[in-house]
Amino acid sequence: MEINSSLFRFTLRCILLSLIVLGMVLGKSFLVPLAWALLIGLASIGLVGKIEKITKWNRGVIILIYIVFILGIISLIGLFFFKQISKIFKNLPSISERISLRLQEISNTLGNLGIEIPNAINKDFLNNWVKGHGETILSFISELGLELWSLVLILCFLFFILYYRDIIPRFFQKNITNVNELKFINERFEKSLKLIRSYIFGLLLLTVVSAIMNYVVFLIFGLQFAVFFAVFLAILNLLPWVGNAIGLVVILFFALITQDSALVPLFIFIALFVVNFLQDNVFRPWLVGDKMKVNAFIVFLAIVVGGLIWGVSGMILFIPAAGIVKIILESNEKFRPYAILFSEMEKRLDPAEKRNKEENNDDQTLV
Template sequence: MENYIKVKLPLYVKISLVLISIALIFVGLELGAGLMVPLCFSFLFALLLHPLCVKLESWRFPRVLAIFICLVTIIIVLGIILYFITSQILSFGEDLPGLQAKFTELLNDLHQYVSKTFGINKSNQLNYLRRSASTVMASSGAMVTNMLAYTTNTFADLGLMPVFIFFFLYYRSFFKQFLNKLFISTPNQNITEIMYKIQNVVKNYIMGLLLVMAIIAALNTVGLLILGIEYALFFGALAALLNIVPYLGIIIGSVFPIMMALLTKDSIWYAVGVAGVFTIVQLLEGNFITPSIVGSKVSVNPLAAIIALIIGGILWGPSGMILSIPFTAIAKVILDNIEPLEPFGFLLGEPPVPADKNPQGDFINDFKKEVKETITQETVTQSPL
């Protein structure tokens, strides 16, 4: 029998090793973004399509055919969304000359306002704008190059994702056996339970997010239609689509309709109204819509969500920001089910609300108590004894 020597490391050595390991993980994730980003998206879509695939297989569809039907379904859905966005952009492009003329007129009004208010003549303003434009043009080349590179990588990722989704679904039993062998000391039932919870969290998050986006799109569109903003449906849907990036998406999505209001309306109050509509929708989304639909199924507290967004953006850009919330929720499920790491899962979640600090809970409890007392009194009154 082999003898093992246990070495007790000092605390500072343990902390140093943990920090070095975390740094190496982050470096690896950043360097491997080209592979990890499509893999992560494919994993989420595979979890979302898994129930449909299982259902088709229960109807005696071969697994390959069932996976093919799932892939065709999601490609059709994404194609419809892409067609809508493209058609709206083409329609928007037809009105672009008129918008440019309106922008020129607005710029002239701004020149006159600056001249009257600050005493800066138009020629000095134009010189300043030329210098600013030169600075912007000097850096625009790198910006365009980066944008083209990002677009090319995005299309390459979209080409790889169906392949990854297919193999995730096809080899799902094989991956389960791998996890059972990897965590041999953990009962298979516990691993299956964790996998089921992860699938449930991802499904609830994505389906809830789609429903929230639909509600936000409807509210944005109605508000913009009331104000008479052109392309209200497009801007409402775009802002809802950008809402996939929590906290920041709705802000970015509100810029375009505000600019449209400034260019197409005679009063600045329309732009103020647009900002008010998006502010109200954001408040409703954050305080009522998302908590009611997603609820505690993806219970990641705002601080953890913001930190995850920042880390995801640093590592993988916009894709990392989109992936940050679902994978933080997955990490929480895993941490909650590993006893030594359970405190970290607790740290990621929502803080518990004491019963005495929950007015809704007191109202419900009082209501139940009153109903119970009423039933008891009626029973005693109607009793033959």
């Protein structure tokens, strides 16, 4: 009877999880803007609250000014990418010609070695392919951003989240009479807010540093559209492992077809490898640190599952969501063991360090 009961609960949880995933997929057009608004809103609550206390202005006016400020930044970023992509598309015929020449060189080299390529690709083929697939390329690029309607929804959701930010604390105060329990919930909520704020601001700083370092590398080796590719690679670097690999392949391919010497792409690869090493081992721990406190496998799983459910937005949003889930699991006595699955492996201490740690814990307990 107990086995049947456990099996029933397990089946029920699987069905519930499947329904949640199905709802997330079907409600993507609504839930993705809401999730972005929640992420930005939770990261902005502290800043908006401080401005409200200092200026004593009306809350709605402050939030409107803040949203206009965010909209201005998004517009500048969008204008930058629009101009850069337009320049790249204007140069597509010359770029396709360089691709054709490169392929012809490879074909001739292989032919001299006795390896015949039956169907050589000429420049007309590439030009026709670019013209015929221009809309496909543009639609793919647009998938990396947000549509206008989604942006409007995000800003609307953000306004209401910031304006009615006091409702949730008031709800808990009215429904939870136990002072200790209420204090515990407030601490967990503040911890989640601190996690999101520090994570977002750390990533923003890391993105700026990454873009500057990438630009210096591209400028040294004379890569065309250096500013665009520097920002492009820095933004893709927000996606651990996956984004950086994709950006690196695109940039090396572009360098290979636009540079006269094949050694230049090799030098760019070596320089970017050094830059990424510095970012991952120096700047990321300094700017972002262990704020997520989630192991690499969970981060990778969040990227894959987020990409399958919500696309590029999911790959970004599911990473801080994993950290919040870990906090929620740690706050519940029943589910606390599951939080271990999200944690990093503990460092092995030698006997002396272990004894000192236990003594410090004992001292803190006595205090």
